[in-house]
Amino acid sequence: MEAATAPTDEQLMQAFATGDAAAFESLYDRHALGLWRFVQRSAHNPALADDLVQDVWFKLVQQAPQYQVRARFRTWLFTLAHHRLVDHWRTHKPHASLDAETEDGAALADLLAAASGFGPERRLESREQAQALLDALAELPAPQREAFLLQAEGGLSLDEIAQTTGVNLQTAKSRLRYARNRLRETLEAFA
Structure with missing residues (x-):
């Protein structure tokens, strides 16, 4: 018996464009985290990233009826995100800090640090490495x-x-x- 293959992103987007809400949920589940991380690391502000990503998903919903496969869906989605970031920076100056805390009170570097299963010395080294990566990205x-x-x-x-x-x-x-x-x-x- 042949296993069913999962629909491609492009097929899901076309299904959503014709009214299939479950197709949107699948697309969202596949791409929400990567999209948010891209926007957050570009904007350096989790709250701003939440707003901008919401705008990107809203734009996707608005453009769904006109969607045509011209490139990979992922490329189209990240192009929407890129354009939203450009629009934002045209009207606002960057002012967030990499030391800013996330909504749960953790520093951004903590999000990249090693899992708590490591000893204190390894966690400290991992946290320092994560902070160095964030600083290097910001520079x-x-x-x-x-x-x-x-x-x-x-x-x-x-x-x-x-x-x-x-x-x-x-x-x-x-x-x-x-x-x-x-x-x-x-x-x-x-x-």
Whole structure:
């Protein structure tokens, strides 16, 4: 007996466009965390990320009736997020800190630190490494940070990063290479 294959994101979006609410739930379940992490790490503010991501999902719902498969759904979704971030930064200046606490009171670095099953020394080292990564990400020029986060959090290919950000493939490739090199240099102390 042949196992049923799960519908693709594109098929789910087309089903949602015709009124299938369960298809939207599946898309949301698949992409909510990665999308939120991309926006949050770009905005450096969990509350702002919540608002912006909500706007992205709302925009997706608005555009559903006109949806046509022209690229991977994930690319389209992260393009919506990219445009929402650009719109936000046009009207607001960045002012959030990486030291800001999340809604549950944890520092952002704590979210990246090792699980509590490790001993105190390992947890401290992991927390320091997580904070160093967040600091290094914050120090990257915005285009490099965005390219890195689109790949790391969005799982986008170089072609998709170029398409999402509106640059050519070589520019996207360079931004990603510079971001990786700079992060590698910054984090060498933890190797």
